[in-house]
Amino acid sequence: MLFSKRENILRNEVAIAVVIGGLNTSLGYVDRKGRCLARATIPTNAHQPAELFFERLYAAAKTLLDTICEKCDIVGIGLSAPNANYYTGTIDYPPNLSWEYVDVFAEINRFYHLPIAITNNANAVALGEKLFGIAQGMKNFIVITLGAGIGSGIVANGEVIYGEDGNAGELGHTIVDLHGRECGCGRRGCLETYASDIGICRTVQELMCDTNEPSDLRFVSSEDLTLRIIYEAALRGDRLALKAFEYTGNILGLKLADSVAHLSPEAVIFYGGSAMAEDLLFRPTKQSLEEHLFGVFKNKVKLMASGLSEETGAIIGAGALIWNDLQKERYMDKSHQHRKILSE
Amino acid sequence: MLFSKRENILRNEVAIAVVIGGLNTSLGYVDRKGRCLARATIPTNAHQPAELFFERLYAAAKTLLDTICEKCDIVGIGLSAPNANYYTGTIDYPPNLSWEYVDVFAEINRFYHLPIAITNNANAVALGEKLFGIAQGMKNFIVITLGAGIGSGIVANGEVIYGEDGNAGELGHTIVDLHGRECGCGRRGCLETYASDIGICRTVQELMCDTNEPSDLRFVSSEDLTLRIIYEAALRGDRLALKAFEYTGNILGLKLADSVAHLSPEAVIFYGGSAMAEDLLFRPTKQSLEEHLFGVFKNKVKLMASGLSEETGAIIGAGALIWNDLQKERYMDKSHQHRKILSE
Numbered sequence: 149m150l151f152s153k154r155e156n157i158l159r160n161e162v163a164i165a166v167v168i169g170g171l172n173t174s175l176g177y178v179d180r181k182g183r184c185l186a187r188a189t190i191p192t193n194a195h196q197p198a199e200l201f202f203e204r205l206y207a208a209a210k211t212l213l214d215t216i217c218e219k220c221d222i223v224g225i226g227l228s229a230p231n232a233n234y235y236t237g238t239i240d241y242p243p244n245l246s247w248e249y250v251d252v253f254a255e256i257n258r259f260y261h262l263p264i265a266i267t268n269n270a271n272a273v274a275l276g277e278k279l280f281g282i283a284q285g286m287k288n289f290i291v292i293t294l295g296a297g298i299g300s301g302i303v304a305n306g307e308v309i310y311g312e313d314g315n316a317g318e319l320g321h322t323i324v325d326l327h328g329r330e331c332g333c334g335r336r337g338c339l340e341t342y343a344s345d346i347g348i349c350r351t352v353q354e355l356m357c358d359t360n361e362p363s364d365l366r367f368v369s370s371e372d373l374t375l376r377i378i379y380e381a382a383l384r385g386d387r388l389a390l391k392a393f394e395y396t397g398n399i400l401g402l403k404l405a406d407s408v409a410h411l412s413p414e415a416v417i418f419y420g421g422s423a424m425a426e427d428l429l430f431r432p433t434k435q436s437l438e439e440h441l442f443g444v445f446k447n448k449v450k451l452m453a454s455g456l457s458e459e460t461g462a463i464i465g466a467g468a469l470i471w472n473d474l475q476k477e478r479y480m481d482k483s484h485q486h487r488k489i490l491s492e
Numbered sequence: 493m494l495f496s497k498r499e500n501i502l503r504n505e506v507a508i509a510v511v512i513g514g515l516n517t518s519l520g521y522v523d524r525k526g527r528c529l530a531r532a533t534i535p536t537n538a539h540q541p542a543e544l545f546f547e548r549l550y551a552a553a554k555t556l557l558d559t560i561c562e563k564c565d566i567v568g569i570g571l572s573a574p575n576a577n578y579y580t581g582t583i584d585y586p587p588n589l590s591w592e593y594v595d596v597f598a599e600i601n602r603f604y605h606l607p608i609a610i611t612n613n614a615n616a617v618a619l620g621e622k623l624f625g626i627a628q629g630m631k632n633f634i635v636i637t638l639g640a641g642i643g644s645g646i647v648a649n650g651e652v653i654y655g656e657d658g659n660a661g662e663l664g665h666t667i668v669d670l671h672g673r674e675c676g677c678g679r680r681g682c683l684e685t686y687a688s689d690i691g692i693c694r695t696v697q698e699l700m701c702d703t704n705e706p707s708d709l710r711f712v713s714s715e716d717l718t719l720r721i722i723y724e725a726a727l728r729g730d731r732l733a734l735k736a737f738e739y740t741g742n743i744l745g746l747k748l749a750d751s752v753a754h755l756s757p758e759a760v761i762f763y764g765g766s767a768m769a770e771d772l773l774f775r776p777t778k779q780s781l782e783e784h785l786f787g788v789f790k791n792k793v794k795l796m797a798s799g800l801s802e803e804t805g806a807i808i809g810a811g812a813l814i815w816n817d818l819q820k821e822r823y824m825d826k827s828h829q830h831r832k833i834l835s836e
Contacts, residue, residue: 231788288656302754304655309648311756312632313792316648321786322750333787406666410646410754412655442665443677444575448657 162220164209164260165467167269168192168229170244173201175209176460177216178226178467182280184460185220188212194245202255224263225256226469228272228462233314237266243297243332265469269293269462270317271308273419273454274301275472276465282417282455289415290407291454292319297332298340298347304411319407320344324399343400345375351392352378363388375425382428393428400429401436408437408445419454419461426453506564508553508604509811511613512536512573514588517545519553520804521560522570522811526624528804529564532556538589546599568607569600570813572616572806577658581610587641587676609813613637613806614661615652617763617798618645619816620809626761626799633759634751635798636663641676642684642691648755663751664688668743687744689719695736696722707732719769726772737772744773745780752781752789763798763805770797 162177162185169192176187190208193201213220229252230242237253239245252266274291277283283291287306293299298320302309309316320340321333328337329350341347352365352373364381365373365388381389404416416437418430434451441449456464506521506529513536520531534552537545557564573596574586581597583589596610618635621627627635631650637643642664646653653660664684665677672681673694685691696709696717708725709717709732725733748760760781762774778795785793800808 288660304648304653304660305651307649309755311648312758313756313788315788316632316754316756318753318756318786318788322753323746323784326746326784335784335786338786402667402670406750407754409662409666410660410751411653412657412660412662414656440667440670440679442662442679442682444657444659444662 160218160220161223162216163223163467163470164225165463165465165470166205166225166227166229167272167462167466168227168232168239168242168245170194170230173205174463175205175212176463176467177212177220177222178464178471180471182276182464182468182471184463184467186212186215187460187463192245194242194247198247198250198255202258206259222260222262223474224265224470225260226272226466226471227252227256227264227266228269228466228469229266230268232266232268234265234267234271234308234310235314237264239266263470263473265473267308267310267314267469268299268301268317269465270299270419271301271310272465272469273299273456273461274303274308274465275468276456276461277417277419277454278303279468279471279475280456280464281461282452283415284455286414288411288413289417290319290404290411290413291417291419292404293419294344295420296345298344302411302413304413319403322403322406324403339399339403343396343403348375348378348392348396349373351395352388355388355391355395359388359391361388361391365389379425379428382425390428393425394432397429397432397434398436401433401438402440404433404437405440405442405445408449409442412445413449415450415452417452417454419456420458504562504564505567506560507567507811507814508569509807509809509814510549510569510571510573511616511806511810512571512576512583512586512589514538514574517549518807519549519556520807520811521556521564521566522808522815524815526620526808526812526815528807528811530556530559531804531807536589538586538591542591542594542599546602550603566604566606567818568609568814569604570616570810570815571596571600571608571610572613572810572813573610574612576610576612578609578611578615578652578654579658581608583610607814607817609817611652611654611658611813612643612645613809614643614763615645615654616809616813617643617800617805618647618652618809619812620800620805621761621763621798622647623812623815623819624800624808625805626796627759628799630758632755632757633761634663634748634755634757635761635763636748637763638688639764640689642688646755646757648757663747666747666750668747683743683747687740687747692719692722692736692740693717695739696732699732699735699739703732703735705732705735709733723769723772726769734772737769738776741773741776741778742780745777745782746784748777748781749784749786749789752793753786756789757793759794759796761796761798763800764802 165178167174173192177185239250270293291301300317300319302317321338325337329341331338509522511518517536521529583594614637635645644661644663646661665682669681673685675682
């Protein structure tokens with residue numbers, strides 16, 4: 149009886165999940181099974197001071213809570229944002245946001261006195277995969293988020309690797325070619341300049357210049373070119389588009405071989421953006437990875453598409469930040485109680 | 493009274509530490525403070541069956557134990573060897589050893605019924621640095637062992653990263669140049685072919701071919717050339733030798749920038765071989781690392797020389813394998829006892 153009552157209480161526990169993006173911010177309520185019960189979007193408006201943003205966020209979260217039928221207990225707030233730091237609870241010089249420095253813990257504490265956990269999007273998605281997605285039960289894996297940029301979240305020994313300063317997992321800024329493409333980070337040849345959505349567009353430009361391959365893509369301006377257009381051309385058999393995916397997969401596989409040499413993960417999981425390109429990108433990436441792997445790692449590492457939906461994956465990841473912390477606490481608690489019972 | 497008695501018992505606890513090398517095997521007794529109380533060397537003779545080796549090892553360990561004045565309790569056996577796997581307790585196709593597969597746990601269990609822990613040399617040294625060396629108190633660091641090859645041991649969140657299969661931390665086999673130097677592993681352009689002792693010798697050969705730089709090293713045959721000879725030439729101001737260290741440091745720094753992007757360590761610690769080259773290699777490595785680091789990591793990562801002596805470091809690392817496991821167990825035990833007392 150007590151048990152079912154407890155179950156009943158658990159069912160209504162939710163985490164507020166917030167995903168801050170350059171233009172828009174998504175928020176939602178994520179329950180302990182990783183279901184997003186309700187979600188909404190507000191403009192980020194990062195040209196305004198951050199405190200205004202958190203006021204609007206609080207108002208939106210309150211309104212959204214009313215749309216959920218069941219009565220909910222909020223157990224914490226998980227937030228992902230560019231350059232959000234798990235250790236310090238701050239956002240420092242976020243790219244694409246004009247805030248210089250935001251003390252997220254302090255801002256949220258104005259409205260809630262609840263556990264707060266923050267990190268960048270890729271780490272949050274990694275936790276989402278671990279708790280609710282395709283990495284359930286895995287202890288060692290890497291999530292690569294493909295989109296306008298490339299993010300990555302590393303899980304080793306069952307824990308997200310934040311590193312000494314909270315910034316571990318910047319695989320998008322490992323170097324492919326010292327003299328290669330200019331990167332937004334000020335250096336040259338970062339993986340991101342080749343394997344992000346924009347990187348693939350740049351590759352199409354390069355192939356149009358280097359080859360005489362006829363292609364529909366030659367009729368699209370550089371500004372108008374998108375991954376979706378390249379993807380659709382490839383599906384029609386456009387050889388230049390196909391080559392662009394081959395080229396990207398080669399580079400991605402080569403750099404992932406280095407990542408595997410560091411971490412020996414069970415799987416590399418792709419989330420978002422060109423993960424939609426499925427076999428077009430997966431096949432050459434897998435082939436290149438196997439070709440370039442150090443012998444002992446060959447034919448071991450799974451390449452997988454995310455187990456989270458592209459619509460709600462980031463939200464669920466942000467929620468997972470809180471659920472992961474609570475799981476650890478409850479585990480400690482349980483083992484404490486268990487020991488207490490044993491010693492009584 | 494009870495406490496001092498306990499202390500007294502602890503003082504005599506030792507781990508047997510074994511370091512299997514291609515030619516020779518070192519063994520020693522390492523106490524809980526990381527002191528090597530006695531050590532010896534036996535030929536590995538890997539052309540003979542592994543069981544003969546373990547019989548000789550047991551005999552040598554027994555003889556060596558008698559040389560220690562105090563009475564000792566052996567708490568476990570820590571062993572490092574090429575391709576030794578922490579998870580499986582086996583050595584699989586070790587390079588430079590003709591054994592194909594050795595079940596180390598089974599072999600040692602013939603003589604001792606004690607905890608056994610095995611791993612490769614670089615991981616053992618990483619634990620040695622963490623428990624007894626320069627990484628005491630660090631939670632995130634990388635050890636690079638420089639020698640005939642390049643090994644690495646990664647510690648993140650305070651734990652050695654073994655990865656899914658026990659083989660994580662193969663930084664020597666990350667790729668510098670796809671079309672570069674032939675590596676013993678069958679691929680081309682691995683870091684090891686540039687930054688190991690032999691790699692630096694190869695660089696001298698390359699510089700002798702590519703430049704007209706006069707150098708004493710031109711009078712040394714390729715077979716006779718060693719890192720020590722290059723080091724001594726560099727100390728005399730030999731420009732070709734100096735260039736070889738610059739070149740090596742550039743490449744090492746570049747690849748370490750990738751490692752930092754993965755792991756954001758507090759420090760990268762060099763052990764053995766060319767770590768002796770100190771400033772000759774450190775300065776260009778540090779410079780190249782800082783030059784190639786992603787912005788957020790700049791001026792944060794320490795490059796350090798090992799805190800373990802080159803003579804006994806590997807032995808102490810092998811011993812640390814056992815002491816680290818026991819520390820974890822004792823910690824669990826302590827917290828158990830503490831809780832028991834609290835709940836009584």
